[in-house]
Amino acid sequence: MIPLKPASEYIIVKLDEDKDVATASGIILPAAALAQNKKTCVGTVVAVGPGRRDPNDYSKFIPVDCKEGDRILCAQFIGYPLLQINALDPQVGDGYIVIKHNDILAFFT
Numbered sequence: 001m002i003p004l005k006p007a008s009e010y011i012i013v014k015l016d017e018d019k020d021v022a023t024a025s026g027i028i029l030p031a032a033a034l035a036q037n038k039k040t041c042v043g044t045v046v047a048v049g050p051g052r053r054d055p056n057d058y059s060k061f062i063p064v065d066c067k068e069g070d071r072i073l074c075a076q077f078i079g080y081p082l083l084q085i086n087a088l089d090p091q092v093g094d095g096y097i098v099i100k101h102n103d104i105l106a107f108f109t
Helices: 031-035
Strands: 010-015 040-048 071-075 080-082 096-100 104-107
Touching: none
Parallel strands: none
Antiparallel strands: 010 040, 010 096, 040 071, 071 104, 080 096
16 A cells, blocks of 8 residues: 555556566576666556546546556656655655556556
């Protein structure tokens, strides 16, 4: 559980960890080398903001069309990484990013 609630139309995503890949011939390609050529990232939505304000009635929100637990695809260099957001547990922020709902490229079904 992450101790943050996103504002507006922002969402918090837990990114999948990159793993080493073994080729058919047995050569192991490290995750760091593969990440250089990667254009997208995959993750799971862990927190969703209330949505953006309705321009006709500013006291209401237009909700975003994703929910906690959704698996998403987004561009690799998008959003804001969360680094050590909890002083008591420095590992809490590792692997999380905050993105706008509009930055989601696709949902996994």
